Amino acid sequence: MLSILGFSMIAVFMYLIMSKRLSALVAIMLVPIIFGVIGGFFTELGPMMQEGVEGIASTAIMILFAILYFGIMIDSGLFDPLISKILKIVKGDPLKIVVGTAILSMTVALDGDGTTTYIITVSALLPLYKRLGMNKIILATVAMLSMGVMNMTPWGGASAMAMASLNLDASELFLPMIPVMGFGLIWVLVVAFILGKGERKRLGVVEIQHNHTNSEANSELAATTVSRDYRRPKLVWFNFILTIMLMASLIIDFMSLTILFMIAFAIALLVNYPDLKDQQDRIAVHSKNALAVVSIVIAAGIFTGIMSGTKMIDAMAITLVSFIPESFGPFLPVIVAYASAPFTFFMSNNAFYFGVLPIIAQAADAYGISAAEIGRASLIGQPIHVLSPLVAAAHLLIGLVGTDFGDLQRFAVKWALGTVTVMTIAAIILGVI
Incomplete structure (x- = not known):
């Protein structure tokens, strides 16, 4: 009965958010409460929800200050010298331009926000692509590939949701993934080289005036990101x-990680913007993005608390295990790594990480596979996820570059x-999975 109740709850939750009947924030709180009541747990729901929220509080705080920290770094102009250097080096060589696109997008994507990454990368380099007649889909592709890898950071969204749904901390889930991400970034550079070489063969190397292009790119960057009044070029180092x-x-x-980001943010804000009004302005600018991510992580505490407290997750796992051939058990992490790609493409990260992942993790436990291992495997599909039409930042990128979604995919x-x-x-x- 608990298994049927749990699977029904997941189905209703995914239907409501995928059909946009409810926002993920609302559904992730109300749906488990309703099903908890249906299951006869009304008097026990309060402590379950409290325990769930307390379990992910530290993760939510870490994400909040990470977003604010990287927002301050972008506002102050930390990446401006890199942009200028890339523009100076690439000049009219399509190969260098595409590789430069990869390096810039990887660096900016450190903040874990696709919107910021796409705005800065496209604003800085689109004038060069247009001027040389390069394929703009390559610009969008390389930026997306970089974002797909960097979205695995704890403050990027996917890792935060995995940590919240499996009740893990960043040292368990994320730190072992750093070298794996390194290989992913190397692959992105290889792809950039291959695509850039093709463009160089098609177009050749074009001589252009650096100053004009750099000025054009910087003017677009200033118009689309942050007022120059908040740049701090003297504090770049x-x-x-x-x-x-x-x-x-x-x-x-x-x-x-929570304490580290809190301390780093406080130092960065004080040194870059000692004036109280400037501090308030910078926090206000980035609060919208921070609130969107942090609120869903905190709300997930209710979802995970009820799933665990009612033992629905255990019953669902037992049912799932009964359908998995014994010989497939040891290969679950690899299966999850590949399955997470289509799962997160056709459904939102919210639906997958809060609805599907906990069930798989519980099933994997029967084969001696830890939740952390399954959580790490679940992140590997993110490069496909960022191509999904369910990702708002992807639509922004399409608009900035001026191409068709189907062509890009x-x-x-x-x-x-x-x-x-x-x-x-x-x-x-x-040995990460």
């Missing part, structure tokens, strides 16, 4: 060193699948 120290501290794992899907394959192989070799 300080911000760079602070970011490097933060990244190193994350890898060393000597302090929780047909062009990019094989390269995105290549990213999934490379990261899956790397994860197996490195």
